Amino acid sequence: MPVIDVTTFNELKQMSGEDFINELIDTFLEDAPKMIAEIKSGLAANNADTFRRAAHSMKSNAATFGASQLAALAKELEMLGKENKLHEAGDKLKTLEEAYASVRDELTGMKS
Amino acid sequence: MKSSHEPGQLLVVDDNRVNRLLLTRALEQNDHHVSNAENGRIAMEMLRSKPYDVILLDIDMPEMNGFEVLEALLKDDELRYLPVIMTSASDELDRVVKCIEMGAEDYLVKPLNPVLLRARVNASLEKKRLRDEQRKLFRTFATPAVAEQLLRDGFTLGGKYVTASIMFCDIRSFTTLSEKAEPSEIIELLNDYFALMFDAITANNGTVNQMQGDGLMAIFGAPAYYENHREQAVNAALEMIELLRGLNEQRAIQNKSEVKIGIGIATGKVIAGYTGTQHRATYTCVGDTVNLAARIESHTKVAGKPILIDHYTREGLPDQIQVEDLGEVLFKGKQQPVQIFVVNT
Numbered sequence: 001m002p003v004i005d006v007t008t009f010n011e012l013k014q015m016s017g018e019d020f021i022n023e024l025i026d027t028f029l030e031d032a033p034k035m036i037a038e039i040k041s042g043l044a045a046n047n048a049d050t051f052r053r054a055a056h057s058m059k060s061n062a063a064t065f066g067a068s069q070l071a072a073l074a075k076e077l078e079m080l081g082k083e084n085k086l087h088e089a090g091d092k093l094k095t096l097e098e099a100y101a102s103v104r105d106e107l108t109g110m111k112s
Numbered sequence: 113m114k115s116s117h118e119p120g121q122l123l124v125v126d127d128n129r130v131n132r133l134l135l136t137r138a139l140e141q142n143d144h145h146v147s148n149a150e151n152g153r154i155a156m157e158m159l160r161s162k163p164y165d166v167i168l169l170d171i172d173m174p175e176m177n178g179f180e181v182l183e184a185l186l187k188d189d190e191l192r193y194l195p196v197i198m199t200s201a202s203d204e205l206d207r208v209v210k211c212i213e214m215g216a217e218d219y220l221v222k223p224l225n226p227v228l229l230r231a232r233v234n235a236s237l238e239k240k241r242l243r244d245e246q247r248k249l250f251r252t253f254a255t256p257a258v259a260e261q262l263l264r265d266g267f268t269l270g271g272k273y274v275t276a277s278i279m280f281c282d283i284r285s286f287t288t289l290s291e292k293a294e295p296s297e298i299i300e301l302l303n304d305y306f307a308l309m310f311d312a313i314t315a316n317n318g319t320v321n322q323m324q325g326d327g328l329m330a331i332f333g334a335p336a337y338y339e340n341h342r343e344q345a346v347n348a349a350l351e352m353i354e355l356l357r358g359l360n361e362q363r364a365i366q367n368k369s370e371v372k373i374g375i376g377i378a379t380g381k382v383i384a385g386y387t388g389t390q391h392r393a394t395y396t397c398v399g400d401t402v403n404l405a406a407r408i409e410s411h412t413k414v415a416g417k418p419i420l421i422d423h424y425t426r427e428g429l430p431d432q433i434q435v436e437d438l439g440e441v442l443f444k445g446k447q448q449p450v451q452i453f454v455v456n457t
């Protein structure tokens with residue numbers, strides 16, 4: 001599976017306008033580390049709501065850019081938050097961080 | 113597609129910065145004026161300080177979420193008629209249903225589809241415009257004594273003969289289509305379909321005055337008169353077919369069956385006016401031309417062509433719109449056969 005689905009990304013580019021896509025990518029790359037930090041702090045404090053909300057935001061943005069795998073991982077975390085099962089997060093957070101790192105590199109290269 | 117839509121004053125409410133930026137930008141690309149708020153509390157402050165036409169509202173937000181915003185709007189006499197479009201992830205449709213029950217007008221699934229975004233925002237803007245007109249109408253005409261009479265008898269306002277083009281449209285074999293699909297899929301389909309049809313009709317200065325099941329009726333040339341209402345009606349029909357093609361391409365990717373429509377247009381004298389009760393008024397028209405348009409629409413099934421028109425409509429078309437003579441057809445309930453034309457798509 002590609003890191004970024006090109007069809008989704010191109011649609012996004014078309015909708016936002018070519019010149020705007022860079023700003024959108026930068027915003028995501030600025031906000032995503034904060035979301036990951038919030039997922040972590042939610043986990044540490046066993047705060048399911050913070051955890052779920054941050055995972056939800058990550059899922060939403062990943063889907064917007066066509067980062068399907070990252071979106072699916074974030075959705076799994078969101079579900080754990082929703083069901084108050086943070087203890088089951090295990091390695092999922094680490095996998096998500098790795099997936100985000102690939103998405104970040106890919107998106108940085110896709111800036112026009 | 114060309115559009116004669118007036119730009120709207122829109123408010124985007126979303127706690128997610130990427131979503132907010134993208135929606136704002138995409139709507140500005142469609143010439144709307146867009147403001148945004150990062151949660152419900154800020155949105156309510158903005159709504160109370162300045163008039164807006166449509167809100168695009170996220171559900172999950174800190175401080176004040178989408179449900180709480182809908183509740184607050186409902187309690188506010190000035191804001192309760194403001195159309196709200198929910199923006200949500202595809203996996204939270206159960207929550208969207210709750211929002212619709214709470215008074216939200218429509219919804220859009222994130223990631224956004226640009227065509228649906230435009231169509232649904234325009235449909236909501238049109239509803240807002242109609243609601244504003246109705247409210248104005250009642251404020252103007254409904255003195256306490258009149259209001260009482262309206263409640264008792266209903267009313268007609270400005271009923272008169274006008275020459276207009278009447279359009280009927282519905283989905284071919286909708287019953288077969290709906291037997292194969294989930295109920296939620298059908299509602300989704302109808303929402304997409306109506307939004308697109310509405311968009312094509314209003315962009316060509318038509319007024320949708322009836323929606324029933326999978327069918328709709330639209331008037332061109334009234335209440336606002338345009339000399340080229342016949343051309344506008346046919347252009348709308350052509351755009352409807354074109355927009356449907358886009359929807360079908362999307363459905364094909366999702367392995368869903370093709371949606372086909374039939375459109376019938378007739379031109380002539382009709383009696384038109386505002387009818388309704390105190391709670392709901394609508395612009396409507398009746399007469400032979402209306403019946404004929406409905407019969408012509410039915411005839412698209414027999415003819416196997418998506419757009420059929422009568423000869424009065426045909427006479428008002430410029431040369432670049434190509435038609436084919438289908439010959440005379442004798443419709444049920446008519447004394448004289450009517451010459452029918454196929455509009456080439």
